Amino acid sequence: AQSVTQPDARVTVSEGASLQLRCKYSYSATPYLFWYVQYPRQGLQLLLKYYSGDPVVQGVNSFEAEFSKSNSSFHLQKASVHWSDSAVYFCALSKNSNNRIFFGDGTQLVVKP
Amino acid sequence: GPKVLQIPSHQIIDMGQMVTLNCDPVSNHLYFYxxxxxxxxxxxxxxxxxNGKVMEKSKLFKDQFSVERPDGSYFTLKIQPTALEDSAVYFCASSGLGGGAETLYFGSGTRLTVL
Structure with a gap:
């Protein structure tokens, strides 16, 4: 079976600080991994995705994530957050064969001015 | 970027009634969720x-649920009859292809409240 775990339900950081949102996955093979962001009253938007190659993936708005097979992790990072980054972030995986996506519970990011 | 539209954004109905949630997927997309x-x-x-067929469904997709996309119009989710536990936000998504790496584009969701 496959699953995604986001251990932090809520993360609060100050504007300009660095950020890491954690994600652990469980899957027997190497999955496709995604980070989505959901702003209030909007749908999910893709930040970045990984399926092979360089384990560090660059995404939109200066976000990046690092895939670690040994740790079964795909943590999201940003060097300096802005207040507009406040949103809910979802880590997700899909299997090789189809795009039925399994989501984590989400992490609410609050950026304080 | 590509947009998926969901209509309505909110729906309140009485338990036992039928409800249809509408989704206008990204133009030229072939896979809907x-x-x-x-x-x-x-x-x-x-x-x-x-291609007009359900490819995969989860155990949450009860017998009271059905989906269709007649003649390339809205992709719909119908619940008949509704139950209290159907209260939730329902998100529609679409993608161009069906592979595991394909990006899904999501709508803003329809908040369904069953009274």
């Missing part, structure tokens, strides 16, 4: 749909 998110809980897969 519904996800369900109960407040404070995980977003969970309901169903995916391609």
């Amino acid at each position: 519904w996800y369900k998110q109960i407040l404070g809980q995980q977003m969970e897969f309901l169903v995916n749909f391609y």
